[in-house]
Amino acid sequence: MYYNINPKKETTFDCVCRAISLASGLPYLTTSRLLDLVSEHTGYDRITLKSYSYLLEKILLYPVFYCDYEETVDEVIEKYPHNTLLIRIDGHLLCAVASVITDLWDSRDRLVTCYWIAK
Numbered sequence: 001m002y003y004n005i006n007p008k009k010e011t012t013f014d015c016v017c018r019a020i021s022l023a024s025g026l027p028y029l030t031t032s033r034l035l036d037l038v039s040e041h042t043g044y045d046r047i048t049l050k051s052y053s054y055l056l057e058k059i060l061l062y063p064v065f066y067c068d069y070e071e072t073v074d075e076v077i078e079k080y081p082h083n084t085l086l087i088r089i090d091g092h093l094l095c096a097v098a099s100v101i102t103d104l105w106d107s108r109d110r111l112v113t114c115y116w117i118a119k
Helices: 015-024 028-042 049-059 073-079
Strands: 064-066 084-089 092-097 100-102 112-117
Touching (some): 028 049, 073 084, 073 092, 073 112
Antiparallel strands (some): 084 112
């Protein structure tokens, strides 16, 4: 499903905020502020893996699993058909809810670096 939760409907440089907002159920602007606070705390840009993984793992307490580019987005989703997932591919973060990818483009065949189970 193609969906843009960004209130301004912008499509660049906010995949992290869009995906986390959808997976967590937090409003987009709240998620954006959390990313800013984590960025200030860690010293990393808000859209870098080091910054948003801190939010996901240390604050939201989502477990992380590593694939090392050995599984596609579709394969990861098939393992957790009823869960809400945050999936990282090279340069992008996306959300899948109950096996449905909610993003701006179709990334099913892309290789996964890691993913988090949100629900």
